[in-house]
Structures are given as C-alpha cells and as structure tokens.
Amino acid sequence: MTDYEHLEASVEGGVATVTLDRPDVRNALSAGLIEELTRCMGEMSELEDVRVVVLTGRGESFCAGADIGYMRQTAGFSYEENLGDARRLAALFETIAACPKPVVACVMGAAIGGGVGLVAAADVGVAEEGCVFAFSEVRLGITPATIAPFVLRKIGHSHARSLFLTGERFGAERAREIGLVHEVAPGEELDELVRKKAGQLVSGGPEALASTKRLLGELEEAGPQEAAGITAARIAELRTGEEGQEGLTAFLEKRKPRWSSER
Template sequence: MNTIRIETDARGVATLTLARPDKHNAISAEMMSELAAAAESLGMDSTVRVVVLAGEGASFCAGGDLTWMQEQFAASRKQREKEGRRLARTFGAFNDLPKPLIARVHGAAYGGGLGLVSVCDMVVAAEEARFGFTETRLGLIPATISPYVIARMGEGRARQVFMSSRIFGPAEAVALGLVGRVVPAPDLDAAIEAEVAPYLGVAPEAVAASKALARSLGPVIDDAVIDDTIRRLADTWEGAEAQEGVGAFLERRKPSWKA
C-alpha cells in the first residue's frame, strides 16, 4: 500500500497509519481504496484485537486531497457521485469495523479527517490538535461525513461547528463529543496504550457483538441516507459557490464572499 501502513504487534494491536505526511495525510482516491481494503482485512483478521488509527508527520488528516479535488472540479455529475459514494463507503466500513477503533489525533483534523475521527470508538487528542469542518470555505458541504458526524455529536452540538468552518481546539472537541480524552503531546502514546489495555482482557467476539449492538441502537445510516448525502453533495458541486470557492482555493486567492 502506498498511502497507509499497517503494523500489528504480538498482542494483536494493529496500528493503521495514514502515510502521506508531505500532504498532511489528505485523503486521495488511492487512500480511499486502500483504507476500504484495510477495513475489510482488519475486520476479518481474528488475530487483531484492537485497531489504532494514527497519522504520520505533522497532521492527523487535513481533509480532501488537492489533486482529487481538482478532478472533482472538472468531473461529470455521475463521476462525482461515484467518488462521493466511495468515500462514504470507506467511512462506513470503519464505522462498522468489528474491532475497537481508537484514534490517535495530533495536528490538524479537518474535513474528511473529522469523518475518520467520528467513526472511531475512542478518540485521544494531543493538546495542540486542531479541528474544523472546513468545507463551507470552498462553497461545499460536509456531506459524505455527515451521517457519521451527526451520529457522533448529535444534531444540536454539530450545528455549533458544522457550517462555520471555524477552527477549534481539543477542549471544545471534548465538549462537542468528538474527542474523549486530551493529553500533552509527549503523553499521547501512553494514553493510547491505556485505552488499548482493557481490550486485551475481554472476549473479542463479545466486544464485536457489543459494538454492533450499540451501532444498531444509534441513528440509521443505510443506503438511502448515504444516497441522499451524495445527491446533496453533487448538487452543491454544480452550484456557483463551489465553482468560485474551489477555483479560488486552487488559484490561491480569496473567494468573492470573503471580506
């Protein structure tokens, strides 16, 4: 794999690392495919007890990849819907992963990075981490991540940060329900180990069944929900604001609505 790395220790703790540090681990088309394959592989591997999701370099995940965004800017509606559905299915695969999934967050977690955060069972963040739903800066909407974000945060809390593209810190992320624990950056690995340890003493199948139970009692995220988010995203891509916002981003200028 070119964009991610998986290492599993003797205890059955698998660390899945986003490995595009030069791009702040932005989600590319290739990364989507590799993440989906990883979710399937890890889910089927009986030797894996816990999965830790981390990012290499300065950021956890800064959102969508620039090249992928450029491709969507010029793509047909059919192609945009196909790509949006692929991204949504990737998030869904991790949301339904039959293993405990713990996020190790540092640096930036923006846009799609918050989608990854939202499908984790526990999120531990460094004090210097920063979060933001940044899609509206580009005239877009956080569509593909929205079912998982709303399931994680609840509608009321999500609306505080979902539309403004405001960047916020880990303390607010805890209050909003995105993050479970915040620690100084040097203590991040120890904090992850503390979250991993309990799972090494419990029955793996019971853990998987308990997670599936919790998920079944949460908001419904089925094909109809995903299809609706994809339609809304495709509609937005076709609008004048997306053309202006993405164009301004690619041209490194202010969009027309920014003071």
C-alpha cells in the same frame, strides 16, 4: 498482510496500527488513500489476531482533509462521477464504523473535513493538546455531507449545526467537550494514552466487543419496544455462548479469562 503505498499497517500484541503515510501533504485524502484505507480496514476486520485497531497519521498532522490535487480532479467530474466518488468515500467511513474490532483514532496536529470524519467513525478518540479540528467545507462552497451521519452520531445536531455552518476551527478541549474525542493529552503522553486505551479494549471478549458494536448500531434505529427485544435476545445469546460462559466462569473462579491470556 497486504503492502500499501499510502499507508502502513502492522500488528503487535493483538493491536493493529494503521498509519496514514502521506506526511508531505499532511496525510490528506486522495483516491488512492481512500481505496487503500477502505481495503485495509476490511482486512483488519477479518484477521483473527487483531483485537483493536489504532488509526493514526505519520508526521505533524492526522489528516488535513481532501488532497488539493484530488479536489481539482473532482471539480472536473460529472454529476455521476462525483456521485460514485462520494459513495466510495462514504464506504470508507462505514467500513471503519462497522469494523467488528474497536477502532481508536489518535489525533495530532490537525484533523480537517474528511479527517474529522475518520475520527467520528472511530469508536474511541484521543487527541494531542493543541491540535485543530474544522469542518471547513462550506467555505469551499460545498457541504460535509459524506461525513455528516458519523459526526451526528458523535456530537449531535446542535454542535454539528454550529460547526458545520460556521466552518470555524476548534481545539482539542472543545472536541472533548462535545464528544468528538474522549481524552486529550500532551504530545509526549499521547502514545502512552493510546497504549492504555488499547489495553483496556483487549481486556474485553472479542465476541462481546463485536456484539456490543452491533448492538449500539441497532439501538440507534430501534423504538423502545423493539429495543427491549433486541437487548434481551443479545444478552441471552452471549450468556449462553462459549465466550460468555468462559467470562462468567473466570470471574467466579477469580482468574483471567482465556482471551486475556491469549493476547
């Protein structure tokens, strides 16, 4: 596995843990971290022994948004340089969202701006009680444009309008209520909750999980008639495939499927 300067990655029991490793700046996003995290998530997508990816941060906070030094740098960029920079950040969120392995975001401390974008791009979000979220961009005279498509998929236009425009801080319980994260736990129980979620995810067939993620993405853009065709073709494809056949056979024979024992 590749060595990284700004993050740490490890794999155990089919679960990859990707840890943002800039605790001195609350794991704020820099150009280097954005590049490494994009590359790391691409690597995790290709590793056969990875079934689930857990994205978390070292220290007290998950991710405090953009690094101050990075913000100073972009303030001096030309329009074209800012355009390229924004596209690189968008590529990070898309790489997380498009990862064929389920991605679990484990949030503690704070997730601000782009840090919330990382949570929104993940499939499953769990948060520590007392942690804080905010889309603070408008208070800096900018907008949460790059993360907006991923946030809208998670929480919808109504909540996004209110939170984007006010820039207000909100807690873990409200994040759960609006669908940004799915479960909240005390800090001492957070690791066990992540293990539980990872265990649930590795129970699914690898091909089925990847296919389900693709299906959800396709259905976002499909009309009713197109959706019917997509869903019928997908279930037929999986039922007749090797993994689907193994899953159905294992169910009928009252045993665990092979992918479960391979973990």
